[in-house]
Amino acid sequence: MDINDRIREQLDNNSVLLYMKGTPDFPQCGFSGQTVAALNAIGNPYATVNILEDPEIREGMKVYSNWPTFPQLYVNGELVGGCDIIVEMYHSGELQSLIKAVGDEEPGAESA
Amino acid sequence: MNTDRRDQIRDCLEKHFSPVELLVKDQSHMHAGHAGAADGRGHFDVTIVTDKFAEKGRLERHRMVYGALEKLLESDIHALRIKALTPSER
Numbered sequence: 001m002d003i004n005d006r007i008r009e010q011l012d013n014n015s016v017l018l019y020m021k022g023t024p025d026f027p028q029c030g031f032s033g034q035t036v037a038a039l040n041a042i043g044n045p046y047a048t049v050n051i052l053e054d055p056e057i058r059e060g061m062k063v064y065s066n067w068p069t070f071p072q073l074y075v076n077g078e079l080v081g082g083c084d085i086i087v088e089m090y091h092s093g094e095l096q097s098l099i100k101a102v103g104d105e106e107p108g109a110e111s112a
Numbered sequence: 113m114n115t116d117r118r119d120q121i122r123d124c125l126e127k128h129f130s131p132v133e134l135l136v137k138d139q140s141h142m143h144a145g146h147a148g149a150a151d152g153r154g155h156f157d158v159t160i161v162t163d164k165f166a167e168k169g170r171l172e173r174h175r176m177v178y179g180a181l182e183k184l185l186e187s188d189i190h191a192l193r194i195k196a197l198t199p200s201e202r
Contacts, residue, residue, distance in 0.1 A: 031193075067174075069178075081170055
């Protein structure tokens with residue numbers, strides 16, 4: 001499968017998707033860790049992709065998103081931002097609204 | 113050497129954005145030993161205030177900064193924290 005098709009498939013199947021270094025339990029980078037902490041504090045389900053274990057996705061995402069760094073948070077297929085933007089939106093309450101709106105639309109989102 | 117890199121980042125951002133305020137901190141020492149620091153590229157923290165960010169969303173502001181620093185991101189910057197504001201948001 002073409003790399004952009006793989007990315008689109010991941011985004012189509014997961015309304016809240018975090019491309020990160022490591023896993024939520026063991027983030028391999030402070031920025032990924034801070035982003036996970038914000039998402040955990042909100043408490044809604046989210047999916048993650050560990051880009052350290054998938055070099056093709058790691059390089060492909062940078063081009064797909066026109067964004068050179070990780071983590072990258074996607075909601076409904078749209079890039080929301082990296083760590084700085086996510087933490088800022090968490091503190092202003094915007095992230096909570098955005099993610100809870102997804103949860104309301106899709107009661108079955110935890111299966112993502 | 114770290115001061116040089118910080119100056120390069122500062123010069124590059126000055127040139128692109130004519131900021132009214134610009135602060136570049138080298139935080140590489142805070143990450144020494146962690147895997148991302150192994151290739152010698154650094155961690156930097158940028159606060160930039162310019163009216164060029166007016167009417168631009170967060171993503172676009174960060175993309176503008178990444179775009180200006182494209183070459184340095186490959187050679188010298190491993191991680192970059194960005195605070196991008198307009199003068200009225202300061």
